[in-house]
Amino acid sequence: MPPGQSASLQLPSFLHGTFRSVQQKTHQEGVRCGEQYRKDGTFPSPRQMVELPPGEVVVAHEVVDFQRERPAWRLYMVSHVMGDLAQDGQKSFPVRHDYEAFFRETAWGALFFATTHMGAVSAERTARRLQAVLRFWEPLQCARYLFNQPGVPQTLEEVMVAACGWAMDAWCPVGDASVRSRLEGAAERMARATxxxxxxxxxxxxxxxxxxxxxxxxxxxxxxxxxxxxxxxxxxxxxxxxxxxxxxxxxxxxxxxxxxxxxxx
CATH class of the missing domain: 1.10.8 (Helicase, Ruva Protein; domain 3)
Structure with missing residues:
Protein backbone atom coordinates (compact mmCIF):
# COMPACT_ATOMS: atom_id res chain seq x y z
CA MET A 1 0.00 0.00 0.00
CA PRO A 2 1.43 3.44 -0.94
CA PRO A 3 2.72 5.57 1.96
CA GLY A 4 0.00 7.77 3.46
CA GLN A 5 -2.86 5.74 1.97
CA SER A 6 -5.64 4.75 4.36
CA ALA A 7 -6.12 1.04 4.96
CA SER A 8 -9.90 1.54 5.04
CA LEU A 9 -12.27 2.69 2.33
CA GLN A 10 -13.64 6.21 2.52
CA LEU A 11 -16.51 7.53 0.39
CA PRO A 12 -17.93 11.03 -0.04
CA SER A 13 -21.02 11.59 2.12
CA PHE A 14 -22.98 12.80 -0.93
CA LEU A 15 -23.13 9.17 -2.12
CA HIS A 16 -25.08 7.92 0.92
CA GLY A 17 -28.83 7.98 1.41
CA THR A 18 -32.01 7.05 -0.41
CA PHE A 19 -31.93 7.28 -4.18
CA ARG A 20 -33.81 10.59 -4.08
CA SER A 21 -31.54 12.14 -1.45
CA VAL A 22 -28.37 11.02 -3.26
CA GLN A 23 -29.83 12.36 -6.48
CA GLN A 24 -30.24 15.78 -4.85
CA LYS A 25 -26.80 15.73 -3.23
CA THR A 26 -24.97 14.62 -6.37
CA HIS A 27 -26.71 17.36 -8.35
CA GLN A 28 -25.50 19.93 -5.82
CA GLU A 29 -22.01 18.45 -5.92
CA GLY A 30 -21.93 18.56 -9.70
CA VAL A 31 -22.95 22.23 -9.71
CA ARG A 32 -20.36 23.03 -7.02
CA CYS A 33 -17.58 21.26 -8.93
CA GLY A 34 -18.65 22.81 -12.21
CA GLU A 35 -18.61 26.33 -10.77
CA GLN A 36 -15.09 25.96 -9.41
CA TYR A 37 -13.86 24.40 -12.66
CA ARG A 38 -15.18 27.36 -14.65
CA LYS A 39 -13.33 29.74 -12.32
CA ASP A 40 -9.87 28.16 -12.21
CA GLY A 41 -9.92 24.73 -13.91
CA THR A 42 -9.76 22.78 -10.62
CA PHE A 43 -12.22 20.74 -8.57
CA PRO A 44 -12.99 21.00 -4.87
CA SER A 45 -12.58 17.96 -2.64
CA PRO A 46 -15.79 16.48 -1.25
CA ARG A 47 -16.94 18.36 1.84
CA GLN A 48 -17.14 15.23 3.98
CA MET A 49 -15.58 11.78 3.69
CA VAL A 50 -16.93 8.83 5.68
CA GLU A 51 -14.91 5.78 6.64
CA LEU A 52 -16.80 2.57 5.90
CA PRO A 53 -16.86 -0.27 8.43
CA PRO A 54 -15.22 -3.48 7.11
CA GLY A 55 -17.62 -5.43 4.92
CA GLU A 56 -19.96 -2.48 4.29
CA VAL A 57 -22.05 -2.98 1.14
CA VAL A 58 -21.70 -0.45 -1.68
CA VAL A 59 -24.12 -0.32 -4.61
CA ALA A 60 -21.77 -0.07 -7.58
CA HIS A 61 -24.19 -0.48 -10.50
CA GLU A 62 -27.63 0.97 -11.17
CA VAL A 63 -29.07 -2.32 -12.47
CA VAL A 64 -28.99 -3.89 -8.99
CA ASP A 65 -30.38 -0.86 -7.12
CA PHE A 66 -33.93 -2.09 -6.53
CA GLN A 67 -34.51 -0.81 -2.98
CA ARG A 68 -34.25 2.87 -3.77
CA GLU A 69 -36.04 4.00 -0.62
CA ARG A 70 -33.43 2.25 1.52
CA PRO A 71 -30.42 4.36 2.59
CA ALA A 72 -27.29 2.92 0.98
CA TRP A 73 -23.92 3.83 -0.46
CA ARG A 74 -24.60 4.47 -4.17
CA LEU A 75 -21.22 4.68 -5.88
CA TYR A 76 -22.67 4.48 -9.39
CA MET A 77 -24.33 7.86 -8.86
CA VAL A 78 -21.01 9.61 -9.37
CA SER A 79 -22.36 9.72 -12.93
CA HIS A 80 -25.02 12.16 -11.69
CA VAL A 81 -22.28 14.49 -10.48
CA MET A 82 -20.69 14.37 -13.92
CA GLY A 83 -24.01 15.11 -15.57
CA ASP A 84 -24.16 18.50 -13.88
CA LEU A 85 -20.54 19.61 -14.36
CA ALA A 86 -21.02 21.44 -17.66
CA GLN A 87 -23.54 24.27 -17.71
CA ASP A 88 -24.43 27.41 -19.68
CA GLY A 89 -23.40 25.99 -23.05
CA GLN A 90 -20.06 24.69 -21.80
CA LYS A 91 -18.74 21.62 -23.65
CA SER A 92 -19.09 18.56 -21.42
CA PHE A 93 -16.22 16.43 -22.71
CA PRO A 94 -13.24 18.48 -21.43
CA VAL A 95 -14.68 18.99 -17.94
CA ARG A 96 -15.68 15.33 -17.61
CA HIS A 97 -12.24 14.24 -18.79
CA ASP A 98 -10.56 16.45 -16.20
CA TYR A 99 -12.98 15.33 -13.48
CA GLU A 100 -12.04 11.73 -14.16
CA ALA A 101 -8.31 12.48 -14.15
CA PHE A 102 -8.63 14.26 -10.78
CA PHE A 103 -10.91 11.85 -8.92
CA ARG A 104 -9.37 8.72 -10.42
CA GLU A 105 -6.66 9.43 -7.83
CA THR A 106 -9.11 8.47 -5.07
CA ALA A 107 -10.18 4.94 -4.18
CA TRP A 108 -13.87 5.60 -4.88
CA GLY A 109 -13.15 7.40 -8.15
CA ALA A 110 -10.76 4.70 -9.31
CA LEU A 111 -13.37 1.97 -8.86
CA PHE A 112 -16.17 4.02 -10.42
CA PHE A 113 -14.27 4.82 -13.60
CA ALA A 114 -12.83 1.32 -13.97
CA THR A 115 -16.27 -0.30 -13.79
CA THR A 116 -18.51 2.12 -15.68
CA HIS A 117 -16.50 2.53 -18.93
CA MET A 118 -17.54 6.15 -19.49
CA GLY A 119 -16.26 7.81 -22.65
CA ALA A 120 -14.04 6.24 -25.28
CA VAL A 121 -12.47 3.14 -23.72
CA SER A 122 -9.06 3.22 -25.39
CA ALA A 123 -6.15 1.01 -24.39
CA GLU A 124 -4.35 4.00 -22.88
CA ARG A 125 -7.35 5.19 -20.88
CA THR A 126 -8.18 1.70 -19.64
CA ALA A 127 -4.58 1.21 -18.52
CA ARG A 128 -4.83 4.33 -16.39
CA ARG A 129 -8.13 3.19 -14.91
CA LEU A 130 -6.84 -0.25 -14.02
CA GLN A 131 -3.63 1.17 -12.59
CA ALA A 132 -5.69 3.45 -10.36
CA VAL A 133 -7.74 0.54 -8.99
CA LEU A 134 -4.54 -1.42 -8.36
CA ARG A 135 -3.08 1.47 -6.36
CA PHE A 136 -6.11 1.39 -4.07
CA TRP A 137 -6.55 -2.38 -4.02
CA GLU A 138 -6.26 -2.86 -0.24
CA PRO A 139 -8.82 -0.23 0.86
CA LEU A 140 -11.20 -1.26 -1.93
CA GLN A 141 -11.06 -4.84 -0.68
CA CYS A 142 -12.54 -3.71 2.65
CA ALA A 143 -16.03 -3.32 1.21
CA ARG A 144 -18.49 -5.64 -0.52
CA TYR A 145 -20.30 -4.54 -3.67
CA LEU A 146 -23.64 -4.99 -5.37
CA PHE A 147 -22.74 -4.96 -9.04
CA ASN A 148 -24.23 -7.50 -11.44
CA GLN A 149 -26.06 -9.91 -9.14
CA PRO A 150 -29.08 -8.44 -7.32
CA GLY A 151 -28.90 -8.99 -3.57
CA VAL A 152 -25.55 -10.81 -3.73
CA PRO A 153 -22.67 -8.74 -2.28
CA GLN A 154 -19.46 -9.45 -4.16
CA THR A 155 -15.76 -9.06 -3.44
CA LEU A 156 -13.57 -6.58 -5.28
CA GLU A 157 -12.11 -9.46 -7.31
CA GLU A 158 -15.56 -10.61 -8.39
CA VAL A 159 -16.57 -7.08 -9.40
CA MET A 160 -13.41 -6.60 -11.44
CA VAL A 161 -13.97 -9.90 -13.24
CA ALA A 162 -17.55 -8.88 -14.04
CA ALA A 163 -16.61 -5.37 -15.16
CA CYS A 164 -13.16 -5.89 -16.68
CA GLY A 165 -12.98 -9.56 -17.57
CA TRP A 166 -12.84 -8.50 -21.21
CA ALA A 167 -9.61 -6.58 -20.53
CA MET A 168 -7.99 -9.55 -18.83
CA ASP A 169 -9.06 -11.94 -21.60
CA ALA A 170 -7.89 -9.63 -24.38
CA TRP A 171 -4.67 -8.40 -22.80
CA CYS A 172 -3.60 -11.02 -20.25
CA PRO A 173 -5.18 -14.35 -21.24
CA VAL A 174 -3.59 -16.41 -18.45
CA GLY A 175 -6.44 -18.13 -16.68
CA ASP A 176 -4.65 -19.59 -13.66
CA ALA A 177 -3.20 -16.29 -12.38
CA SER A 178 -4.92 -14.20 -9.70
CA VAL A 179 -7.33 -11.44 -10.69
CA ARG A 180 -4.96 -8.80 -9.36
CA SER A 181 -1.95 -10.13 -11.25
CA ARG A 182 -3.94 -10.43 -14.48
CA LEU A 183 -5.12 -6.84 -14.11
CA GLU A 184 -1.53 -5.76 -13.53
CA GLY A 185 -0.43 -7.60 -16.66
CA ALA A 186 -3.28 -6.18 -18.73
CA ALA A 187 -2.64 -2.62 -17.54
CA GLU A 188 1.08 -2.88 -18.26
CA ARG A 189 0.52 -4.17 -21.79
CA MET A 190 -2.18 -1.65 -22.58
CA ALA A 191 -0.04 1.24 -21.37
CA ARG A 192 2.73 0.45 -23.88
CA ALA A 193 0.61 -1.06 -26.66
CA THR A 194 1.32 -0.37 -30.31
Missing part, protein backbone atom coordinates in the same frame (compact mmCIF):
# COMPACT_ATOMS: atom_id res chain seq x y z
CA UNK A 195 -1.44 -0.32 -32.90
CA UNK A 196 -0.57 -3.91 -33.84
CA UNK A 197 -0.72 -4.97 -30.18
CA UNK A 198 -4.23 -3.49 -30.01
CA UNK A 199 -5.29 -5.34 -33.15
CA UNK A 200 -4.12 -8.64 -31.69
CA UNK A 201 -6.03 -7.92 -28.48
CA UNK A 202 -9.12 -7.08 -30.54
CA UNK A 203 -8.84 -10.42 -32.32
CA UNK A 204 -8.73 -12.22 -28.95
CA UNK A 205 -11.96 -10.52 -27.89
CA UNK A 206 -13.72 -10.58 -31.27
CA UNK A 207 -15.26 -14.09 -30.88
CA UNK A 208 -17.18 -12.87 -27.83
CA UNK A 209 -18.36 -9.77 -29.69
CA UNK A 210 -19.50 -11.91 -32.64
CA UNK A 211 -21.41 -14.23 -30.33
CA UNK A 212 -23.28 -11.28 -28.83
CA UNK A 213 -23.93 -9.50 -32.16
CA UNK A 214 -26.89 -11.72 -33.07
CA UNK A 215 -28.52 -9.51 -35.71
CA UNK A 216 -25.68 -9.29 -38.22
CA UNK A 217 -26.93 -9.64 -41.79
CA UNK A 218 -23.51 -10.35 -43.33
CA UNK A 219 -22.06 -12.49 -40.54
CA UNK A 220 -19.80 -14.64 -42.72
CA UNK A 221 -18.11 -11.59 -44.18
CA UNK A 222 -17.62 -9.57 -40.99
CA UNK A 223 -16.46 -12.69 -39.12
CA UNK A 224 -13.62 -13.23 -41.58
CA UNK A 225 -10.31 -12.31 -39.86
CA UNK A 226 -8.89 -11.03 -43.15
CA UNK A 227 -11.87 -8.69 -43.58
CA UNK A 228 -11.55 -7.53 -39.97
CA UNK A 229 -7.83 -6.85 -40.28
CA UNK A 230 -8.37 -4.87 -43.48
CA UNK A 231 -11.11 -2.75 -41.92
CA UNK A 232 -9.15 -2.17 -38.71
CA UNK A 233 -6.13 -1.04 -40.73
CA UNK A 234 -8.31 1.52 -42.55
CA UNK A 235 -9.62 3.21 -39.40
CA UNK A 236 -8.36 6.72 -38.77
CA UNK A 237 -6.48 7.42 -35.54
CA UNK A 238 -9.51 8.72 -33.61
CA UNK A 239 -11.79 5.86 -34.64
CA UNK A 240 -9.12 3.29 -33.88
CA UNK A 241 -8.41 4.79 -30.46
CA UNK A 242 -12.04 4.26 -29.50
CA UNK A 243 -11.82 0.49 -30.04
CA UNK A 244 -8.14 0.03 -29.16
CA UNK A 245 -8.87 -1.25 -25.66
CA UNK A 246 -10.90 -4.17 -27.12
CA UNK A 247 -13.98 -3.48 -24.98
CA UNK A 248 -16.61 -5.97 -26.11
CA UNK A 249 -19.35 -3.36 -26.48
CA UNK A 250 -17.20 -1.17 -28.71
CA UNK A 251 -16.35 -4.16 -30.91
CA UNK A 252 -20.04 -5.04 -31.24
CA UNK A 253 -20.67 -1.49 -32.43
CA UNK A 254 -17.84 -1.82 -34.92
CA UNK A 255 -19.26 -5.09 -36.28
CA UNK A 256 -22.66 -3.50 -36.85
CA UNK A 257 -21.04 -0.51 -38.57
CA UNK A 258 -19.25 -2.84 -40.97
CA UNK A 259 -22.42 -4.87 -41.46
CA UNK A 260 -24.38 -1.73 -42.35
CA UNK A 261 -21.69 -0.57 -44.76
CA UNK A 262 -21.84 -3.92 -46.57
CA UNK A 263 -25.60 -3.52 -46.91
CA UNK A 264 -25.12 -0.18 -48.68
CA UNK A 265 -22.70 -1.56 -51.28
Missing amino acids: REDCIEAIFREMPRALALARKLKHREVVADPAFQRERLASLDARSFERVSGALTGELIGLLYDWDQELGLQ
Whole structure:
Protein backbone atom coordinates (compact mmCIF):
# COMPACT_ATOMS: atom_id res chain seq x y z
CA MET A 1 0.00 0.00 0.00
CA PRO A 2 1.43 3.44 -0.94
CA PRO A 3 2.72 5.57 1.96
CA GLY A 4 0.00 7.77 3.46
CA GLN A 5 -2.86 5.74 1.97
CA SER A 6 -5.64 4.75 4.36
CA ALA A 7 -6.12 1.04 4.96
CA SER A 8 -9.90 1.54 5.04
CA LEU A 9 -12.27 2.69 2.33
CA GLN A 10 -13.64 6.21 2.52
CA LEU A 11 -16.51 7.53 0.39
CA PRO A 12 -17.93 11.03 -0.04
CA SER A 13 -21.02 11.59 2.12
CA PHE A 14 -22.98 12.80 -0.93
CA LEU A 15 -23.13 9.17 -2.12
CA HIS A 16 -25.08 7.92 0.92
CA GLY A 17 -28.83 7.98 1.41
CA THR A 18 -32.01 7.05 -0.41
CA PHE A 19 -31.93 7.28 -4.18
CA ARG A 20 -33.81 10.59 -4.08
CA SER A 21 -31.54 12.14 -1.45
CA VAL A 22 -28.37 11.02 -3.26
CA GLN A 23 -29.83 12.36 -6.48
CA GLN A 24 -30.24 15.78 -4.85
CA LYS A 25 -26.80 15.73 -3.23
CA THR A 26 -24.97 14.62 -6.37
CA HIS A 27 -26.71 17.36 -8.35
CA GLN A 28 -25.50 19.93 -5.82
CA GLU A 29 -22.01 18.45 -5.92
CA GLY A 30 -21.93 18.56 -9.70
CA VAL A 31 -22.95 22.23 -9.71
CA ARG A 32 -20.36 23.03 -7.02
CA CYS A 33 -17.58 21.26 -8.93
CA GLY A 34 -18.65 22.81 -12.21
CA GLU A 35 -18.61 26.33 -10.77
CA GLN A 36 -15.09 25.96 -9.41
CA TYR A 37 -13.86 24.40 -12.66
CA ARG A 38 -15.18 27.36 -14.65
CA LYS A 39 -13.33 29.74 -12.32
CA ASP A 40 -9.87 28.16 -12.21
CA GLY A 41 -9.92 24.73 -13.91
CA THR A 42 -9.76 22.78 -10.62
CA PHE A 43 -12.22 20.74 -8.57
CA PRO A 44 -12.99 21.00 -4.87
CA SER A 45 -12.58 17.96 -2.64
CA PRO A 46 -15.79 16.48 -1.25
CA ARG A 47 -16.94 18.36 1.84
CA GLN A 48 -17.14 15.23 3.98
CA MET A 49 -15.58 11.78 3.69
CA VAL A 50 -16.93 8.83 5.68
CA GLU A 51 -14.91 5.78 6.64
CA LEU A 52 -16.80 2.57 5.90
CA PRO A 53 -16.86 -0.27 8.43
CA PRO A 54 -15.22 -3.48 7.11
CA GLY A 55 -17.62 -5.43 4.92
CA GLU A 56 -19.96 -2.48 4.29
CA VAL A 57 -22.05 -2.98 1.14
CA VAL A 58 -21.70 -0.45 -1.68
CA VAL A 59 -24.12 -0.32 -4.61
CA ALA A 60 -21.77 -0.07 -7.58
CA HIS A 61 -24.19 -0.48 -10.50
CA GLU A 62 -27.63 0.97 -11.17
CA VAL A 63 -29.07 -2.32 -12.47
CA VAL A 64 -28.99 -3.89 -8.99
CA ASP A 65 -30.38 -0.86 -7.12
CA PHE A 66 -33.93 -2.09 -6.53
CA GLN A 67 -34.51 -0.81 -2.98
CA ARG A 68 -34.25 2.87 -3.77
CA GLU A 69 -36.04 4.00 -0.62
CA ARG A 70 -33.43 2.25 1.52
CA PRO A 71 -30.42 4.36 2.59
CA ALA A 72 -27.29 2.92 0.98
CA TRP A 73 -23.92 3.83 -0.46
CA ARG A 74 -24.60 4.47 -4.17
CA LEU A 75 -21.22 4.68 -5.88
CA TYR A 76 -22.67 4.48 -9.39
CA MET A 77 -24.33 7.86 -8.86
CA VAL A 78 -21.01 9.61 -9.37
CA SER A 79 -22.36 9.72 -12.93
CA HIS A 80 -25.02 12.16 -11.69
CA VAL A 81 -22.28 14.49 -10.48
CA MET A 82 -20.69 14.37 -13.92
CA GLY A 83 -24.01 15.11 -15.57
CA ASP A 84 -24.16 18.50 -13.88
CA LEU A 85 -20.54 19.61 -14.36
CA ALA A 86 -21.02 21.44 -17.66
CA GLN A 87 -23.54 24.27 -17.71
CA ASP A 88 -24.43 27.41 -19.68
CA GLY A 89 -23.40 25.99 -23.05
CA GLN A 90 -20.06 24.69 -21.80
CA LYS A 91 -18.74 21.62 -23.65
CA SER A 92 -19.09 18.56 -21.42
CA PHE A 93 -16.22 16.43 -22.71
CA PRO A 94 -13.24 18.48 -21.43
CA VAL A 95 -14.68 18.99 -17.94
CA ARG A 96 -15.68 15.33 -17.61
CA HIS A 97 -12.24 14.24 -18.79
CA ASP A 98 -10.56 16.45 -16.20
CA TYR A 99 -12.98 15.33 -13.48
CA GLU A 100 -12.04 11.73 -14.16
CA ALA A 101 -8.31 12.48 -14.15
CA PHE A 102 -8.63 14.26 -10.78
CA PHE A 103 -10.91 11.85 -8.92
CA ARG A 104 -9.37 8.72 -10.42
CA GLU A 105 -6.66 9.43 -7.83
CA THR A 106 -9.11 8.47 -5.07
CA ALA A 107 -10.18 4.94 -4.18
CA TRP A 108 -13.87 5.60 -4.88
CA GLY A 109 -13.15 7.40 -8.15
CA ALA A 110 -10.76 4.70 -9.31
CA LEU A 111 -13.37 1.97 -8.86
CA PHE A 112 -16.17 4.02 -10.42
CA PHE A 113 -14.27 4.82 -13.60
CA ALA A 114 -12.83 1.32 -13.97
CA THR A 115 -16.27 -0.30 -13.79
CA THR A 116 -18.51 2.12 -15.68
CA HIS A 117 -16.50 2.53 -18.93
CA MET A 118 -17.54 6.15 -19.49
CA GLY A 119 -16.26 7.81 -22.65
CA ALA A 120 -14.04 6.24 -25.28
CA VAL A 121 -12.47 3.14 -23.72
CA SER A 122 -9.06 3.22 -25.39
CA ALA A 123 -6.15 1.01 -24.39
CA GLU A 124 -4.35 4.00 -22.88
CA ARG A 125 -7.35 5.19 -20.88
CA THR A 126 -8.18 1.70 -19.64
CA ALA A 127 -4.58 1.21 -18.52
CA ARG A 128 -4.83 4.33 -16.39
CA ARG A 129 -8.13 3.19 -14.91
CA LEU A 130 -6.84 -0.25 -14.02
CA GLN A 131 -3.63 1.17 -12.59
CA ALA A 132 -5.69 3.45 -10.36
CA VAL A 133 -7.74 0.54 -8.99
CA LEU A 134 -4.54 -1.42 -8.36
CA ARG A 135 -3.08 1.47 -6.36
CA PHE A 136 -6.11 1.39 -4.07
CA TRP A 137 -6.55 -2.38 -4.02
CA GLU A 138 -6.26 -2.86 -0.24
CA PRO A 139 -8.82 -0.23 0.86
CA LEU A 140 -11.20 -1.26 -1.93
CA GLN A 141 -11.06 -4.84 -0.68
CA CYS A 142 -12.54 -3.71 2.65
CA ALA A 143 -16.03 -3.32 1.21
CA ARG A 144 -18.49 -5.64 -0.52
CA TYR A 145 -20.30 -4.54 -3.67
CA LEU A 146 -23.64 -4.99 -5.37
CA PHE A 147 -22.74 -4.96 -9.04
CA ASN A 148 -24.23 -7.50 -11.44
CA GLN A 149 -26.06 -9.91 -9.14
CA PRO A 150 -29.08 -8.44 -7.32
CA GLY A 151 -28.90 -8.99 -3.57
CA VAL A 152 -25.55 -10.81 -3.73
CA PRO A 153 -22.67 -8.74 -2.28
CA GLN A 154 -19.46 -9.45 -4.16
CA THR A 155 -15.76 -9.06 -3.44
CA LEU A 156 -13.57 -6.58 -5.28
CA GLU A 157 -12.11 -9.46 -7.31
CA GLU A 158 -15.56 -10.61 -8.39
CA VAL A 159 -16.57 -7.08 -9.40
CA MET A 160 -13.41 -6.60 -11.44
CA VAL A 161 -13.97 -9.90 -13.24
CA ALA A 162 -17.55 -8.88 -14.04
CA ALA A 163 -16.61 -5.37 -15.16
CA CYS A 164 -13.16 -5.89 -16.68
CA GLY A 165 -12.98 -9.56 -17.57
CA TRP A 166 -12.84 -8.50 -21.21
CA ALA A 167 -9.61 -6.58 -20.53
CA MET A 168 -7.99 -9.55 -18.83
CA ASP A 169 -9.06 -11.94 -21.60
CA ALA A 170 -7.89 -9.63 -24.38
CA TRP A 171 -4.67 -8.40 -22.80
CA CYS A 172 -3.60 -11.02 -20.25
CA PRO A 173 -5.18 -14.35 -21.24
CA VAL A 174 -3.59 -16.41 -18.45
CA GLY A 175 -6.44 -18.13 -16.68
CA ASP A 176 -4.65 -19.59 -13.66
CA ALA A 177 -3.20 -16.29 -12.38
CA SER A 178 -4.92 -14.20 -9.70
CA VAL A 179 -7.33 -11.44 -10.69
CA ARG A 180 -4.96 -8.80 -9.36
CA SER A 181 -1.95 -10.13 -11.25
CA ARG A 182 -3.94 -10.43 -14.48
CA LEU A 183 -5.12 -6.84 -14.11
CA GLU A 184 -1.53 -5.76 -13.53
CA GLY A 185 -0.43 -7.60 -16.66
CA ALA A 186 -3.28 -6.18 -18.73
CA ALA A 187 -2.64 -2.62 -17.54
CA GLU A 188 1.08 -2.88 -18.26
CA ARG A 189 0.52 -4.17 -21.79
CA MET A 190 -2.18 -1.65 -22.58
CA ALA A 191 -0.04 1.24 -21.37
CA ARG A 192 2.73 0.45 -23.88
CA ALA A 193 0.61 -1.06 -26.66
CA THR A 194 1.32 -0.37 -30.31
CA ARG A 195 -1.44 -0.32 -32.90
CA GLU A 196 -0.57 -3.91 -33.84
CA ASP A 197 -0.72 -4.97 -30.18
CA CYS A 198 -4.23 -3.49 -30.01
CA ILE A 199 -5.29 -5.34 -33.15
CA GLU A 200 -4.12 -8.64 -31.69
CA ALA A 201 -6.03 -7.92 -28.48
CA ILE A 202 -9.12 -7.08 -30.54
CA PHE A 203 -8.84 -10.42 -32.32
CA ARG A 204 -8.73 -12.22 -28.95
CA GLU A 205 -11.96 -10.52 -27.89
CA MET A 206 -13.72 -10.58 -31.27
CA PRO A 207 -15.26 -14.09 -30.88
CA ARG A 208 -17.18 -12.87 -27.83
CA ALA A 209 -18.36 -9.77 -29.69
CA LEU A 210 -19.50 -11.91 -32.64
CA ALA A 211 -21.41 -14.23 -30.33
CA LEU A 212 -23.28 -11.28 -28.83
CA ALA A 213 -23.93 -9.50 -32.16
CA ARG A 214 -26.89 -11.72 -33.07
CA LYS A 215 -28.52 -9.51 -35.71
CA LEU A 216 -25.68 -9.29 -38.22
CA LYS A 217 -26.93 -9.64 -41.79
CA HIS A 218 -23.51 -10.35 -43.33
CA ARG A 219 -22.06 -12.49 -40.54
CA GLU A 220 -19.80 -14.64 -42.72
CA VAL A 221 -18.11 -11.59 -44.18
CA VAL A 222 -17.62 -9.57 -40.99
CA ALA A 223 -16.46 -12.69 -39.12
CA ASP A 224 -13.62 -13.23 -41.58
CA PRO A 225 -10.31 -12.31 -39.86
CA ALA A 226 -8.89 -11.03 -43.15
CA PHE A 227 -11.87 -8.69 -43.58
CA GLN A 228 -11.55 -7.53 -39.97
CA ARG A 229 -7.83 -6.85 -40.28
CA GLU A 230 -8.37 -4.87 -43.48
CA ARG A 231 -11.11 -2.75 -41.92
CA LEU A 232 -9.15 -2.17 -38.71
CA ALA A 233 -6.13 -1.04 -40.73
CA SER A 234 -8.31 1.52 -42.55
CA LEU A 235 -9.62 3.21 -39.40
CA ASP A 236 -8.36 6.72 -38.77
CA ALA A 237 -6.48 7.42 -35.54
CA ARG A 238 -9.51 8.72 -33.61
CA SER A 239 -11.79 5.86 -34.64
CA PHE A 240 -9.12 3.29 -33.88
CA GLU A 241 -8.41 4.79 -30.46
CA ARG A 242 -12.04 4.26 -29.50
CA VAL A 243 -11.82 0.49 -30.04
CA SER A 244 -8.14 0.03 -29.16
CA GLY A 245 -8.87 -1.25 -25.66
CA ALA A 246 -10.90 -4.17 -27.12
CA LEU A 247 -13.98 -3.48 -24.98
CA THR A 248 -16.61 -5.97 -26.11
CA GLY A 249 -19.35 -3.36 -26.48
CA GLU A 250 -17.20 -1.17 -28.71
CA LEU A 251 -16.35 -4.16 -30.91
CA ILE A 252 -20.04 -5.04 -31.24
CA GLY A 253 -20.67 -1.49 -32.43
CA LEU A 254 -17.84 -1.82 -34.92
CA LEU A 255 -19.26 -5.09 -36.28
CA TYR A 256 -22.66 -3.50 -36.85
CA ASP A 257 -21.04 -0.51 -38.57
CA TRP A 258 -19.25 -2.84 -40.97
CA ASP A 259 -22.42 -4.87 -41.46
CA GLN A 260 -24.38 -1.73 -42.35
CA GLU A 261 -21.69 -0.57 -44.76
CA LEU A 262 -21.84 -3.92 -46.57
CA GLY A 263 -25.60 -3.52 -46.91
CA LEU A 264 -25.12 -0.18 -48.68
CA GLN A 265 -22.70 -1.56 -51.28
